Amino acid sequence: MEFRHLGRSGLMVSEISYGNWITHGSQVEEDAAKACVQAALEEGITTFDTADVYAGTRAEEVLGRALKGQRRESLEIFTKVYWPTGSGPNDRGLSRKHIFESIHGSLRRLQTDYIDLYQAHRFDHETPLEETLKAFDDLVRQGKVLYIGVSEWRAEEIARALKIADEMGLDRIVSNQPQYNMIWRVIESEVVPLCEKEGVGQIVWSPIAQGVLTGKYAPGAAPPSGSRATDEKSGAAFIQRLLDDEVLTRVQRLKPLADEAGLSMAQLAVAWVLQNPNVSSAIIGASRPEQVRDNVKAAGVKLEADLLQRVDEILAPVVERDPAKTVSPSRRP
Numbered sequence: 285m286e287f288r289h290l291g292r293s294g295l296m297v298s299e300i301s302y303g304n305w306i307t308h309g310s311q312v313e314e315d316a317a318k319a320c321v322q323a324a325l326e327e328g329i330t331t332f333d334t335a336d337v338y339a340g341t342r343a344e345e346v347l348g349r350a351l352k353g354q355r356r357e358s359l360e361i362f363t364k365v366y367w368p369t370g371s372g373p374n375d376r377g378l379s380r381k382h383i384f385e386s387i388h389g390s391l392r393r394l395q396t397d398y399i400d401l402y403q404a405h406r407f408d409h410e411t412p413l414e415e416t417l418k419a420f421d422d423l424v425r426q427g428k429v430l431y432i433g434v435s436e437w438r439a440e441e442i443a444r445a446l447k448i449a450d451e452m453g454l455d456r457i458v459s460n461q462p463q464y465n466m467i468w469r470v471i472e473s474e475v476v477p478l479c480e481k482e483g484v485g486q487i488v489w490s491p492i493a494q495g496v497l498t499g500k501y502a503p504g505a506a507p508p509s510g511s512r513a514t515d516e517k518s519g520a521a522f523i524q525r526l527l528d529d530e531v532l533t534r535v536q537r538l539k540p541l542a543d544e545a546g547l548s549m550a551q552l553a554v555a556w557v558l559q560n561p562n563v564s565s566a567i568i569g570a571s572r573p574e575q576v577r578d579n580v581k582a583a584g585v586k587l588e589a590d591l592l593q594r595v596d597e598i599l600a601p602v603v604e605r606d607p608a609k610t611v612s613p614s615r616r617p
């Protein structure tokens with residue numbers, strides 16, 4: 285495994301991290317979840333990402349049990365706050381009240397005294413940014429949180445937060461967690477240039493587009509059984525928009541490129557996001573341990589310029605680049 289700084293901070297993270305959205309507490313049984321975490325640890329992954337909202341808070345519990353007994357100093361545990369964790373009006377968003385209540389729930393479920401990186405899961409248009417940043421800063425001072433990050437924020441939202449933090453002398457955000465992969469490149473034109481300048485690292489999600497970039501979804505064919513597209517609990521709904529025939533057809537054309545580079549399709553996709561120096565870590569998901577063992581081999585891989593250019597040519601018509609596609613709800617969900 286290779287390690288990178290989280291943005292300009294002193295924290296090192298494994299360049300491939302493991303996340304448990306959709307899988308833990310929902311798609312897969314606890315034994316499979318634990319086997320994936322064990323495989324991740326054996327392969328050198330030290331960075332684990334979850335969120336209070338995943339599987340209605342059960343994902344944090346599963347991860348807490350799966351990591352129990354590990355040396356805490358050897359792990360970087362990331363979680364998030366924003367999406368609803370209950371039915372009340374204060375069980376969501378980035379108010380001081382919900383942030384404080386959510387962190388206590390996350391610490392309990394993850395069975396840890398502190399969170400390495402606490403992330404605002406979306407931008408909250410109903411809370412003053414000063415209130416949110418001050419609450420995060422208080423958690424840092426209390427030692428409950430070591431670093432602060434955001435997820436799916438636009439460049440102008442990140443810029444505002446950095447300005448307020450500087451003016452008020454508050455802890456600065458060190459990371460953003462956006463969707464980023466060969467077909468979803470909306471961060472490249474605005475978010476990445478700003479973040480490079482400001483020392484904010486990207487921890488990117490769905491590096492293999494939820495499985496689509498492995499080529500296992502063939503155009504016009506039924507999805508393979510046991511895959512995310514067949515997970516009626518939640519996975520199928522989330523992957524649906526990616527299962528477009530033109531996308532799937534073009535993805536099949538990447539296979540010879542992966543073969544040529546001596547990589548599996550999943551490894552090619554993970555290695556592709558890691559070529560961007562502003563990326564601190566690629567968060568992979570997995571429903572079984574073999575996937576973790578396959579995908580981690582992307583660590584340290586250098587892709588040639590010619591191969592990157594051919595990827596661009598094949599995928600050009602289906603790549604999304606519009607920065608306006610990064611949208612947080614105008615009202616809290």
Ligand SMILES: NC(=O)c1ccc[n+]([C@@H]2O[C@H](COP(=O)([O-])OP(=O)(O)OC[C@H]3O[C@@H](n4cnc5c(N)ncnc54)[C@H](OP(=O)(O)O)[C@@H]3O)[C@@H](O)[C@H]2O)c1
Pocket residue numbers: 302303304305306307333334405435436461462488489490491492493494495496498500510511512513550567568569570571572574575576578579
């Ligand atoms: N901040 C946010 O808003 C946000 C949003 C989404 C995700 N995330 C984070 O990012 C993490 C990763 O997201 P993701 O799960 O969508 O990532 P991903 O790595 O793009 O997709 C993972 C899924 O692809 C399939 N897969 C993985 N490796 C494979 C292989 N070698 N061969 C065939 N299929 C393979 C598996 O699903 P099946 O086996 O079921 O097909 C696996 O669960 C999440 O756990 C979460 O931590 C954050």
